[in-house]
Amino acid sequence: MPPLPLSDRSGRTTDSPITFFIQKALETPGLISxxxxxxxxxxxxxxxxxxxxxxxxxxxxxxxxxxxxxxxQGLPSLREKVLRHVCAADGVTPGDIGLSPxxxxxxxxxxxxxxxxxxxxxxxxxxxxxxxPSYFVYHGVLxxxxxxxxxxxxxxxxxxxxxxxxxxxxxxxxxELGRVKLVYTVDYFQNPTGLTLAADRRPKLVEVVKKYSTExxxxxxxxxxxxxxxxxxxDLPSVKRFDPTNEFVAYASTFSKxxxxxxxxxxxxxxxxxxxxxxxxxxxxxxxxxxxxxHVVDRLLASGAFDRHVEELRRVYRAKRDAMLAALDAxxxxxxxxxxxxxxxxxxxxxxxxPGVDAGPAGPLVPAALEAGVLYVPGEFGHVPGxxxxxxxxxxxxxxxxxxxxxxxxxxxxLRAAYRTLERAGARGLAAV
Amino acid sequence: MPPLPLSDRSGRTTDSPITFFIQKALETPGLISxxxxxxxxxxxxxxxxxxxxxxxxxxxxxxxxxxxxxxxQGLPSLREKVLRHVCAADGVTPGDIGLSPxxxxxxxxxxxxxxxxxxxxxxxxxxxxxxxPSYFVYHGVLxxxxxxxxxxxxxxxxxxxxxxxxxxxxxxxxxELGRVKLVYTVDYFQNPTGLTLAADRRPKLVEVVKKYSTExxxxxxxxxxxxxxxxxxxDLPSVKRFDPTNEFVAYASTFSKxxxxxxxxxxxxxxxxxxxxxxxxxxxxxxxxxxxxxHVVDRLLASGAFDRHVEELRRVYRAKRDAMLAALDAxxxxxxxxxxxxxxxxxxxxxxxxPGVDAGPAGPLVPAALEAGVLYVPGEFGHVPGxxxxxxxxxxxxxxxxxxxxxxxxxxxxLRAAYRTLERAGARGLAAV
Numbered sequence: 120m121p122p123l124p125l126s127d128r129s130g131r132t133t134d135s136p137i138t139f140f141i142q143k144a145l146e147t148p149g150l151i152s153x154x155x156x157x158x159x160x161x162x163x164x165x166x167x168x169x170x171x172x173x174x175x176x177x178x179x180x181x182x183x184x185x186x187x188x189x190x191x192q193g194l195p196s197l198r199e200k201v202l203r204h205v206c207a208a209d210g211v212t213p214g215d216i217g218l219s220p221x222x223x224x225x226x227x228x229x230x231x232x233x234x235x236x237x238x239x240x241x242x243x244x245x246x247x248x249x250x251x252p253s254y255f256v257y258h259g260v261l262x263x264x265x266x267x268x269x270x271x272x273x274x275x276x277x278x279x280x281x282x283x284x285x286x287x288x289x290x291x292x293x294x295e296l297g298r299v300k301l302v303y304t305v306d307y308f309q310n311p312t313g314l315t316l317a318a319d320r321r322p323k324l325v326e327v328v329k330k331y332s333t334e335x336x337x338x339x340x341x342x343x344x345x346x347x348x349x350x351x352x353x354d355l356p357s358v359k360r361f362d363p364t365n366e367f368v369a370y371a372s373t374f375s376k377x378x379x380x381x382x383x384x385x386x387x388x389x390x391x392x393x394x395x396x397x398x399x400x401x402x403x404x405x406x407x408x409x410x411x412x413x414h415v416v417d418r419l420l421a422s423g424a425f426d427r428h429v430e431e432l433r434r435v436y437r438a439k440r441d442a443m444l445a446a447l448d449a450x451x452x453x454x455x456x457x458x459x460x461x462x463x464x465x466x467x468x469x470x471x472x473x474p475g476v477d478a479g480p481a482g483p484l485v486p487a488a489l490e491a492g493v494l495y496v497p498g499e500f501g502h503v504p505g506x507x508x509x510x511x512x513x514x515x516x517x518x519x520x521x522x523x524x525x526x527x528x529x530x531x532x533x534l535r536a537a538y539r540t541l542e543r544a545g546a547r548g549l550a551a552v
Numbered sequence: 553m554p555p556l557p558l559s560d561r562s563g564r565t566t567d568s569p570i571t572f573f574i575q576k577a578l579e580t581p582g583l584i585s586x587x588x589x590x591x592x593x594x595x596x597x598x599x600x601x602x603x604x605x606x607x608x609x610x611x612x613x614x615x616x617x618x619x620x621x622x623x624x625q626g627l628p629s630l631r632e633k634v635l636r637h638v639c640a641a642d643g644v645t646p647g648d649i650g651l652s653p654x655x656x657x658x659x660x661x662x663x664x665x666x667x668x669x670x671x672x673x674x675x676x677x678x679x680x681x682x683x684x685p686s687y688f689v690y691h692g693v694l695x696x697x698x699x700x701x702x703x704x705x706x707x708x709x710x711x712x713x714x715x716x717x718x719x720x721x722x723x724x725x726x727x728e729l730g731r732v733k734l735v736y737t738v739d740y741f742q743n744p745t746g747l748t749l750a751a752d753r754r755p756k757l758v759e760v761v762k763k764y765s766t767e768x769x770x771x772x773x774x775x776x777x778x779x780x781x782x783x784x785x786x787d788l789p790s791v792k793r794f795d796p797t798n799e800f801v802a803y804a805s806t807f808s809k810x811x812x813x814x815x816x817x818x819x820x821x822x823x824x825x826x827x828x829x830x831x832x833x834x835x836x837x838x839x840x841x842x843x844x845x846x847h848v849v850d851r852l853l854a855s856g857a858f859d860r861h862v863e864e865l866r867r868v869y870r871a872k873r874d875a876m877l878a879a880l881d882a883x884x885x886x887x888x889x890x891x892x893x894x895x896x897x898x899x900x901x902x903x904x905x906x907p908g909v910d911a912g913p914a915g916p917l918v919p920a921a922l923e924a925g926v927l928y929v930p931g932e933f934g935h936v937p938g939x940x941x942x943x944x945x946x947x948x949x950x951x952x953x954x955x956x957x958x959x960x961x962x963x964x965x966x967l968r969a970a971y972r973t974l975e976r977a978g979a980r981g982l983a984a985v
Contacts (some may be wrong), residue, residue, distance in 0.1 A: 121765045121768050122769065123673075123748070123771075123829070124733050124768040125672060125829055126674050127675050128671055128672075128833075129671070129673070129833070129948075132833055132836065133832055133834045135839065156621075157620060159618065163616045164613030164619065165616065168619060168844070169609035172601070172602060172606075173602055173606060176599065176601060178600070182598035182601075183593045183596050185812035186596040186597065186601060186813070186815070187596065187813055188588075188590050188808075195944040227838045228838050231838045234837050238559065238562070239559060239562045242559050257834075259835070260836045263833070333554065334554065335554050335557040336553070336555065336556055364553075379620075380619070380620055380621040380843070381621070381622070381842065381843035381844040381847075382842060383842035383843065384842075395567070396565070399566055400565055402568040403568070403689075404660070405661050405663050405664045405816065406661075407816070408660065408816065409660065409815060409816055409842045409845055410816065411844075412844065415815075416732040446921075449697075458601060508577075543710060546966065
């Protein structure tokens with residue numbers, strides 16, 4: 120059989136590890152998944168969606184509008200509402216930060232925006248600076264675009280903006296600033312760490328990219344997918360909030376986490392001159408995301424059902440987060456050198472095991488955990504190798520999204536049991552890096 | 553303001569003419585659109601969709617499954633049904649033509665498959681052979697991928713397969729066969745001409761690409777978007793039907809035309825070794841199209857509502873097609889040199905005006921038609937310049953999709969009135985090419 124003539128891009132594009140983990144979680148009965156980024160099942164808004172669709176279809180004009188083609192950019196009334204929603208959270212008017220509904224694009228989840236933005240900006244050999252660790256699916260996107268990721272360290276306040284400044288200075292010295300296109304941050308309850316960018320770093324982040332935008336603009340992609348899932352602390356203003364001329368920050372978010380992944384609807388607030396390039400690409404991808412989902416979300420925002428649902432989700436997830444943190448205290452509190460983040464929201468806790476423990480996909484903890492009936496995402500997936508080729512392997516992303524509180528507790532207990540087999544195995548397990 | 557650092561791809565990607573025409577149709581009251589590829593409004597399945605969503609949401613497990621994430625490849629039960637649907641139409645079993653549900657991918661409309669397949673196969677400088685004229689949105693995709701289109705003539709039997717053979721022989725002589733990746737055909741009631749690939753050409757088409765697949769496989773992309781919208785004549789077997797080893801033909805279709813564009817759900821039957829490359833790319837795009845829409849369509853296929861709806865659509869569109877053909881007879885029957893296709897299905901009639909008439913986007917007929925209150929798509933959009941740079945400008949794509957039968961008649965009457973102003977203008981109009 121003559122071979123398929125695959126493209127260079129195809130050669131750079133690999134399966135996402137999340138596909139494997141979602142499949143594992145869906146297929147294996149009895150397995151507790153602390154891995155998949157699926158959302159809580161019991162709180163999915165089945166009644167709200169049923170009511171919205173019934174109301175739309177009962178009105179012939181509304182029903183026909185929802186089942187007909189929409190536009191590439193998306194339903195105007197929903198773009199307006201999305202803009203109001205973000206600006207209300209930021210305590211500004213759209214005009215204050217140079218935005219109108221024309222700067223809003225509706226996408227097939229926020230993932231599509233992440234992809235489209237890359238297509239609009241990147242050529243192979245370009246550079247993106249990203250938090251270390253970062254959202255591993257986006258690493259796959261960057262690899263597919265042929266982009267080099269330069270990792271920037273994080274601490275409890277999220278992305279280390281001073282370190283970012285230093286990295287950019289270094290790239291400038293090396294003559295590589297012309298290849299730097301973007302800084303990527305998941306700045307609310309980050310996937311995978313659960314960390315949030317500190318309030319005082321937000322305006323500074325914009326200042327830093329401005330400082331290095333001498334020949335061309337360096338953009339910030341603010342991935343705010345988890346913003347609504349906030350359980351403690353105030354809602355911090357977005358990074359976008361500190362870009363009053365709407366030039367430097369693309370704000371991307373989604374209704375998948377705060378409402379329903381099955382609707383697969385995301386949105387972005389874009390610098391005005393980036394809208395047309397993104398829409399031209401999206402015109403080729405699909406000339407518009409599923410219109411029915413846009414009409415459903417539009418109705419749920421208008422009726423207040425969305426806000427009520429977010430309140431309910433906060434209650435549900437807060438309890439599951441607390442269950443996970445308590446279980447970690449109980450099970451891993453006695454492990455010297457183990458630590459974990461205490462996220463104010465989102466779906467993830469980041470567990471750091473003692474140095475030398477190999478929790479990576481090729482290490483002994485993954486099979487031990489599967490044997491014990493629990494699945495986690497190896498933290499290694501969130502990293503790109505550092506300058507010396509080093510790659511941390513002693514970290515785990517633990518999600519409290521899918522399992523209920525009892526499941527979360529049992530999952531952590533099983534993970535501890537799996538870890539215990541490594542402790543017992545001694546040199547073969549814990550020191551076999 | 554420092555400039556945006558746009559990619560090479562962005563530089564190759566332009567707005568689709570269809571965006572302009574859909575917007576015009578949506579925005580202008582009183583305008584009769586014979587342009588937009590929107591579907592008939594009155595027959596949109598509002599009651600069917602309402603019933604399906606209500607039934608799904610009334611069952612907690614089903615409701616949660618529909619609102620949760622799905623998989624990148626799409627709902628297994630729907631992939632099975634889609635495969636059965638195509639094979640039933642072709643009078644074969646999946647096994648007869650080497651297919652299983654693992655070879656089916658669900659996409660955001662068939663458009664997304666057209667894009668993904670290009671990403672999987674094309675590098676800038678590659679060559680695609682396409683019918684002349686062809687689907688203009690796909691021309692935009694090819695341009696974005698940096699691909700050169702080699703046009704192949706059509707006649708009443710659709711793509712001229714002997715001419716394709718000659719073109720490929722010519723490319724081989726020039727040493728360019730290594731760049732040929734794909735032959736694109738809209739083989740049922742083609743957009744834009746309404747023509748259908750003749751039965752005897754279907755197996756021959758597969759033979760021709762096989763003959764030239766000496767170093768790598770040359771694929772056929774069979775775009776069957778309009779297959780279900782058949783008003784006269786038998787359902788011809790697909791080209792895919794003649795690829796028993798599942799190697800050479802990617803079959804793409806959609807639920808947008810035979811059900812609802814608002815669900816934005818397409819599907820493809822792919823050569824087995826093309827599935828993984830396409831899914832890896834799709835994982836980066838969106839890791840799965842809207843799951844709710846998949847569950848809705850799955851239910852409508854299972855209940856028989858889909859088949860009933862297609863029957864109803866055939867009745868509705870057949871009447872509108874007949875209205876358009878009768879109106880063309882009445883209005884343009886007296887224009888020497890004017891002719892039009894008589895499609896057995898689909899949404900389009902292709903009107904050829906006398907040579908020298910400029911019906912193109914920069915010519916006088918478009919503004920005259922808008923003045924008269926009717927919109928059509930200039931046939932020029934469907935062409936790429938021939939080897940001598942020639943580009944036919946005397947053709948119009950007329951759609952009977954949106955307007956009702958009275959609107960179709962009135963639209964053709966208005967087009968004739970617009971054409972009359974060109975006849976009156978004489979040299980300035982008809983001969984001003």
